[in-house]
Amino acid sequence: MNTPADARTSVMEAQALSKWYGEVIGLNNFSLDIRHGITGIVGPNGAGKSTLFKLALGLIKPSTGTISVLGQKPWKNPGIHSSIGFCPDYESLPSDSTGREYLSLVGGLHAMKGAALSGRIAEVSRLVEMDRALDRKIGGYSKGMKQRMKIAGALLHDPEILILDEPLSGTDPLVRRDIIDLVKRLNKENGHDVVVSSHVLFEIERLTHDVVLIYKGRAVATGDISEIRDLIDKHPHNIVIEGEGIGGLAKAILDEGFTVSVSFNEGRTGITVQVSRPDDFFSRLPELMERSGGSVTKMYSLDDNLEAIFRYLVGR
Amino acid sequence: MDLDTALTGIVAIARHSFKKLIFSRKAVITLLITVFVAAVMGYAGSQDVDPLPDGTDMLDTLILFFFMPVMAMIYGASLIRDEIDDKSITHVATAPLDRSFSYLGYYISLALAVVVSMIIVNTAGFFAFFAQNDLGSEAMEVYLEFTVLVTVGAFVYSALFLAVGVMLKKPVFFGLVYAFIWEGFIGSLPGAIQKVSVKYYLRSVGSDWVDYGRMSGFDEALGPLASGLVLVGLLVFFVMFGAYLFRETELA
Numbered sequence: 001m002n003t004p005a006d007a008r009t010s011v012m013e014a015q016a017l018s019k020w021y022g023e024v025i026g027l028n029n030f031s032l033d034i035r036h037g038i039t040g041i042v043g044p045n046g047a048g049k050s051t052l053f054k055l056a057l058g059l060i061k062p063s064t065g066t067i068s069v070l071g072q073k074p075w076k077n078p079g080i081h082s083s084i085g086f087c088p089d090y091e092s093l094p095s096d097s098t099g100r101e102y103l104s105l106v107g108g109l110h111a112m113k114g115a116a117l118s119g120r121i122a123e124v125s126r127l128v129e130m131d132r133a134l135d136r137k138i139g140g141y142s143k144g145m146k147q148r149m150k151i152a153g154a155l156l157h158d159p160e161i162l163i164l165d166e167p168l169s170g171t172d173p174l175v176r177r178d179i180i181d182l183v184k185r186l187n188k189e190n191g192h193d194v195v196v197s198s199h200v201l202f203e204i205e206r207l208t209h210d211v212v213l214i215y216k217g218r219a220v221a222t223g224d225i226s227e228i229r230d231l232i233d234k235h236p237h238n239i240v241i242e243g244e245g246i247g248g249l250a251k252a253i254l255d256e257g258f259t260v261s262v263s264f265n266e267g268r269t270g271i272t273v274q275v276s277r278p279d280d281f282f283s284r285l286p287e288l289m290e291r292s293g294g295s296v297t298k299m300y301s302l303d304d305n306l307e308a309i310f311r312y313l314v315g316r
Numbered sequence: 317m318d319l320d321t322a323l324t325g326i327v328a329i330a331r332h333s334f335k336k337l338i339f340s341r342k343a344v345i346t347l348l349i350t351v352f353v354a355a356v357m358g359y360a361g362s363q364d365v366d367p368l369p370d371g372t373d374m375l376d377t378l379i380l381f382f383f384m385p386v387m388a389m390i391y392g393a394s395l396i397r398d399e400i401d402d403k404s405i406t407h408v409a410t411a412p413l414d415r416s417f418s419y420l421g422y423y424i425s426l427a428l429a430v431v432v433s434m435i436i437v438n439t440a441g442f443f444a445f446f447a448q449n450d451l452g453s454e455a456m457e458v459y460l461e462f463t464v465l466v467t468v469g470a471f472v473y474s475a476l477f478l479a480v481g482v483m484l485k486k487p488v489f490f491g492l493v494y495a496f497i498w499e500g501f502i503g504s505l506p507g508a509i510q511k512v513s514v515k516y517y518l519r520s521v522g523s524d525w526v527d528y529g530r531m532s533g534f535d536e537a538l539g540p541l542a543s544g545l546v547l548v549g550l551l552v553f554f555v556m557f558g559a560y561l562f563r564e565t566e567l568a
Contacts, residue, residue, distance in 0.1 A: 059410070108328025
């Protein structure tokens with residue numbers, strides 16, 4: 001897949017898209033416009049990422065609104081799957097089959113056969129570094145191997161777009177790094193557009209700067225990840241500091257303009273500081289420590305989890 | 317979508333599903349049924365019997381109208397439903413193949429798996445009974461007639477239970493009720509009510525072919541051509557209905 005991408009066209013576009021499962025909202029009046037390259041869909045579990053992908057793949061139909069992939073509506077449009085490769089976040093591989101049998105099935109479903117299919121299986125399995133495990137039963141694969149095999153299945157027919165639903169979920173750091181490198185390579189060297197989801201913001205940051213943040217079925221922010229970080233930084237942050245001479249440090253922090261509040265934690269071994277401008281806080285902290293004579297043994301943000309960030313973004 | 321794409325996809329699904337059905341844990345059920353049928357018919361054959369009519373009645377009651385719908389239900393009702401439930405249907409649902417063609421691939425694999433299983437059961441039962449009594453040309457004729465009836469029945473019941481598996485979330489419960497109550501009970505009642513079962517039309521076809529046992533004396537039979545047409549009509553209807561449902565189903 002080395003077709004030059006026209007950055008002006010949309011890879012995936014949704015307008016006022018909603019999907020309800022009975023009384024449960026999957027997506028609510030959701031709009032987005034994904035362009036070529038790698039795009040991250042980030043949101044906590046249950047935010048609507050998988051629902052978005054199912055709609056994009058035509059596995060479910062929209063309740064209201066529209067979604068299009070490469071300008072085509074996916075529901076009841078099987079032809080569109082020639083252009084999409086999908087790697088789901090759940091176990092979808094037939095455990096009784098070997099990797100080769102699975103890829104042969106996928107190839108057959110994409111009208112590939114004979115020497116062309118065998119050649120492509122060899123090529124793709126090398127790309128995902130699974131060529132040595134092709135003739136082993138999938139049931140005996142590790143989590144990382146299964147993820148690679150799912151990606152191989154998604155790549156086999158050389159699609160324009162790859163949709164990867166939580167490809168890093170449940171993998172160890174080494175596998176995660178390998179998959180991140182693979183996804184980048186697929187975009188850079190093979191020209192695939194990639195839409196990848198995760199509930200971990202920093203994982204997506206390692207893949208791309210173009211992100212869509214989803215929360216409770218709505219797109220709450222879209223664009224460059226640094227802009228989203230700026231947006232997040234406009235909201236008060238809660239930071240826990242523990243260490244020696246913490247009382248003096250608390251007083252010094254309280255005198256600063258960016259401080260909203262300071263409270264002592266149980267046992268008075270630490271404080272929770274709420275600041276309006278976290279960047280200013282972090283740059284001023286060494287000076288404040290020196291002035292107050294306090295030392296810090298541990299410091300962490302209570303807002304590192306995605307749920308807290310999204311609560312800020314939707315104003316809760 | 318061109319014909320080659322459709323055919324390649326159908327063959328890929330049919331081959332994969334057939335292998336899955338034949339070599340899955342459900343194959344143990346085929347083995348157990350085969351052993352059970354061979355044991356029962358073997359014992360019956362060792363008793364004082366009139367071989368041709370009694371043997372024919374055993375094939376009729378035990379295999380054609382009991383284990384055949386049960387086997388089609390066991391294999392068919394769960395084939396697509398299990399894949400929807402465990403989401404392994406994803407690679408089929410995200411293929412550039414119209415779902416009605418995918419459904420056809422599933423149907424072919426199911427029908428072939430049920431045919432193979434039932435021919436094994438039929439063969440085991442037949443030889444267990446007739447090998448002790450009479451393996452002449454008349455007995456072999458009965459064997460061939462039942463093999464054909466079992467094959468025809470397997471295609472029709474497979475079409476029915478595959479559609480049920482797409483239509484219902486818990487198809488096995490319905491399948492059990494249908495196989496045992498509807499086919500087993502309603503299909504055996506006298507009068508017009510029996511005509512709403514597949515069994516009736518299979519018996520009607522069989523009554524024209526088989527010269528021994530109760531089936532040969534089935535006096536409420538519809539003509540063989542009309543019965544055959546009804547069976548083909550039912551098969552086509554169930555396959556088209558199932559394919560339509562599969563096409564409309566959201567795979568959430």
